[in-house]
Amino acid sequence: MNSGRKKTIEGVDSRERLLRTAEQLIAEHGYDAVSTRMIHKGCGVNIAMISYYFGSKEGLFRALIEEKVPKIREKLEVLRDSDQTPWEKLSNTIDLYVDRLFENIKFTKVMGQELSINARPENSDFIVKHIHLNMVIILSFFKEGIEKGDFKSNIDVEMTLSSIFAIIFQWINMSAIGMKLFKLEDKETVYGLDYQDRLKRHLIEMMRSHLLVNP
Amino acid sequence: MNSGRKKTIEGVDSRERLLRTAEQLIAEHGYDAVSTRMIHKGCGVNIAMISYYFGSKEGLFRALIEEKVPKIREKLEVLRDSDQTPWEKLSNTIDLYVDRLFENIKFTKVMGQELSINARPENSDFIVKHIHLNMVIILSFFKEGIEKGDFKSNIDVEMTLSSIFAIIFQWINMSAIGMKLFKLEDKETVYGLDYQDRLKRHLIEMMRSHLLVNP
DNA sequence: TAAAATTAATCAAACGATTGATTAATTAAT
DNA sequence: ATTAATTAATCAATCGTTTGATTAATTTTA
8 A cells, every 4th residue: 555655656666667768768868868867857856766675776787677678587487387388388389489588679779779789788788698498498498398309300409598598688679670661650650550460470480490390 | 090199099090999998888878878978988099089080879870880891792792692402502601601701790789789779770770781781682682492392391581580699689689688598606607619600500400401302 | 615734746955075277486407 | 380180188067976964753651
């Protein structure tokens, strides 16, 4: 229940407003280009509340990352322990990842920038660690597929896996190129449901011909 | 020839030193995290020379981009006008792009950041424009392949093209994930000739099974 | 249950440090 | 002597952070 002590605007308290505004602004302009004053002006929460809740601007950023970094793993583990075929597991993984990253476009951009620039190594290490844990699970799908003879045995599994990630990540991080390639107007976007489906379909079809012995 | 008037260190004049140092630093830390003082300390050239030669920090950055943005197009046009098969044109394109982007890893990172963040729209527009011009040429390879019956007719050409770019770009921009996936030590790198070749081979093999009617 | 004490939350104002940029003086080559 | 190139010093503006005071809700005391 609301203690009545915390100030809220439209039902959202100050801590939450700081997080959401920081996420939005940093995704758009990058961490260093976003000042604490931009965040405070963007949500009407007093500047001092950043130190109050998060200790510092970096603390706010860190909280943002720890809040979001993939909860995908649980779902991957369910997939792994299911009785689906390796190919079903893999195509469901693609489905899962596209959905999750599209749900969190702003944060996915933040993550991409953080990994690219590699300032704040604690953050990049944290992110890399979690992505890698997921990758290990997905790698097991590939190996299972090869052992069962469903997948070709001569594929470069690490390269293939990193390609799947690359395609989804890049779609979100470099929408400007996508928009030009797909001839979209300025007000249109490459983040819609239609492109989300088209991306899934393309990825799955490409993997089908690349991986399966009998596509 | 050297007029003898410009100060040089190790044969490199101030303008050039500013450009190279800015490229190095911005690729490592991002544009906003690099101050004019970092650049001047990094190369020993006086701060005021940034205004003197480039007008401003942004001007220096712009000069960096305009200096580098792909001269790939000429080579693509040679490929286009050659009598190679569509598949040969495409696999040579992959070869060309991997080589060029690996030759300019630092600048490729700068480009990736610029496109992701999209501050300074003049820069992103400039980059997008040139990348798109190249994409149009490569698209013609796809269309030619489909018309001749060499390529499958049901492939999503735009998605496929953007995937090729994504995989190469991401390889350079998110080396941290690659290093973890390929279990490299801290001092090792994912930018070596071995990985460059492995990336090419993977891309070409994946495209072969994805595109060709008779792989 | 009323008054006093404590608490978390918020605020405007200011801190020293650093930012990108400019100045005016100096150097060095023609 | 002229001029391009370089320099140290300085500028206003903004940075992230901290301060001391204030508000309002809760807890404790009487």
